[in-house]
Structure formats: structure tokens, C-alpha cells
Amino acid sequence: MLVTGGGSGIGLAIARGFADAGHDVWVAGRNRASLEASGFAHVELDVCDGAAVERAIASVPPVDVFVANAGGAVTAPLLKMAPADWDQMIALNLTSVWLCARAAIPPMVERGWGRFIAIGSTAAIKGYAYAGAYAAAKHGALGMVRSLALELARTGVTANAICPGYTDTPMLREAMDRVTAKTGRTDTEASFAKANPMGRLIAPEEVAAAALWLASDAAAGVNGQAIPIDGGESA
Template sequence: MALTGRRVLVTGGSSGIGLSIARAFHQAGAEVLVAGRNRERLEASGLPWVQIDVCDEAALADMPPADIFVANAGGAATAPTLSTARADWDRMLALNLTSVWLCAKAAVPPMIERGWGRFIAIGSTASVKGYAYAGAYAAAKHGVLGLVRSLALELAKTGVTANAICPGYTDTPMLRGAMDRVTAKTGRSDVEASFARTNPMGRLIAPDEVAVAALWLASDGAAGVNGQAILIDGGETA
């Protein structure tokens, strides 16, 4: 899928899903810039990078314009919903939802001026269903999908589209860290298998599967795809 000459910016682009997406766009001929907070991981990506906090509105305003913007940065934390600390609740919403809104505010207006653009937010199956002990995360990811759908309607006549990709449990360093914490806390030896069982295919999603969906949404062939949640979950939410 040729994207030669297109400028792409991927937040959270130094590892996991973001890095897979960035590399896929690079291989397709796009000019890719990865953004993140961890300088060491950014340098290791092998791609042009910028160090940035996606919750910093002023810093986002200084980013170079992109034809395709992938709002991927985020994080997860678990706790019983009613005993989640206010600080943790606020952090989950800021990192997973407010940051996407701030990215859209910075990235989309130049796209409108050019008459072409793709805004892609990385949601989650938690954008369309609940998970126990993940109330703040699920609330934020539900919000991402609502934001994308509203934005899509406002952009419908501009040549710019807004969509969300919503993967299930994906084999990333973030998920591996979460599984390690569960194992350490519970002593269970079947933690990875229990995560994989949420997918009817019986496996974790591969980051490259998410990257392929992002490439398609960025293509001219997906010009009519707007306001959608592209679920990559093996049928979990079917």
C-alpha cells in the first residue's frame, strides 16, 4: 500500500502497537515521525522522533503538521472501580481520552485547510464493552470512541476522516508487564493463557495486525470510512 509523500505522526510510537504502526507506514513510503516520552526507546526506534507529553497542549501545538495522525499513546491501570483513587481516575482519563482530544485539536485543523487528512485513534475493545477492575480505563476508551464519532460527523465534508481502531488484548510490552504483575500477585502460571482465552481464536492479537488496519484507514480506498470502530479482537465482541 503506497503512501509515498504522506507525512505521518504516531504518538506512543516508540514501542508496542505504535512502533508497529510507525514501521508499517515507513515501509509504505511515508515520512514518519514518532512521538513519545521515553528518549531511550525513541532513539532505539530507528525512526525520526520527537520527545513529547501528549497531555501537554502547548507542546502538541508545536508539532509539525501531518497528513495522517495516529493517536496511540495511552496506558492502563487496574483497580476495583469504586475504590479507584481520584488521582488514578484523573490520570487514566487524561492519558487515554483528554490526550486524544488535544491531539485532534492540534492535528486536524491543518488537515482541513489542505482538504485531506486521516485522524486515527487507537481505542480498545474497552471502547465498546466493560472489563472488571478497569472502570477508569474503560470509561476513557469509551470516551475515545464517542469523541471520534462526533469528530467524524463534524469533518464529513472536509476531506478529513476520523476513525478508531479497537484491538483486544495485544502482545505488547505493556500487556507483558501487566501479565507479569498479575503473576507476581497471584502466583498463577496460566495468566497468559487466561488473557488469550478472551479471544475466541485463543490467542493474543499481534501489533502488526493493528498496523495493517491503520494503513488501510490511511489509504484513498478508505475515503468513505468515517466514524468507525475497527475491532480487531478475533470475535470477542461479536
């Protein structure tokens, strides 16, 4: 299996979960240091570069489970967002998922079995103030996954999305630090956790467990779904 953005956070938790379950794991990403520190076989990859994605897929052993996890968020009032930031959010969180699917799935179809899993967000199924471009991209990625699932339904390959709420990752911690620096608030973590009716952040390992289930034979009939891991936030 291969997971993008696999050097840290959710991607690294997924890599570890699959390795513990006996899978041959590759991680991909742009940060060489984090990839090397992961301890997994790795390939450097900018998921926004279609040719690079194709080269990466061709350079690793056959991939039966592909987890499109790489992404990021830029926050700003939607009507004041710079066009370059909008374009970046669409490229990183939507177009990259399509580029990965286009390269990874055809060999799965040829072999008659595969799992394509996009790591979305609750922003794929609801709106968030000041994260409109991110939400637009994640909504688009979910729509793409659902359409792809219908096209693949008779091939032995499934496509699904996992949609976590605020998850305790380095990326979220950096966002918390920015909020604290900008506002001077000391309750930043609590304010993020409050979005979850359970009153806590999601653990990356919870997302990894869902990915493992989707990759199992037990989930063979699960296709085109958005699976929230959010404590009921999107209920």
C-alpha cells in the same frame, strides 16, 4: 505521518508499517531511549500537555496522517480506585486524544485531506472488571471520534478508531508479570488469550495493517467507525 506512543508496541508496529509503505514517519512519546532506538525521526511529547502537543505538530513536516496511540491502564476495583488514578486515566486515554485532534486536524482541513486515527481498545465498546476508568476513558474517546467524524465529513478528513483486544506488547507483558507476581498463577498469558475466541493475543502488526488501510484512498468513505481487531471478542 506521526504516531504517538511510537517507541514500542502498537505504535512502533504502526510506524514500521507506514515506513514500509513509503510514508515519511515521525514517532512521538515520553521515553527518549525508546524513541531513539526506534530508528525513526522523533519528537519528545507528553500528550497530556496541550501546549506541548501544539509545539510538536508545529515542529515536524505537515502531518496528513495522525495516529493517536499513546495510552495506558491502571487497574483497580472501580469503587475503590484513587481519584488521582481516575484523573490519570481520563487525561491519558481521553483528553490527550482531544488535544491531539485539536492540534493536528485543522492543518489537514486547510489542505483538504487527512486521516485522524485513534487507537482505542475493546474497552471502548465493552466493559472490563477492574478496568473501569480505562474503559470509561476509551468509551469517551470513541464518542469523541464519532462526533468529530460528523463535523469533518465534508472536509476531506476522516476520523476513526481501531479497537484491539489484548495485544502482544510490552505493556501487556508487564501487566501479565504483575498478575503473576500478585497471584502466583503460571497461566497468565493463556488467561489473557482466552478472551479472544481465536485463543490468541493480537499481533501489533494486525493493528498496523488496519491503520494503513484507514490511511489509504480505499478507505475514503470510512468515517466515524470503531474497527475491532479482537478475533470476535466483541461480537
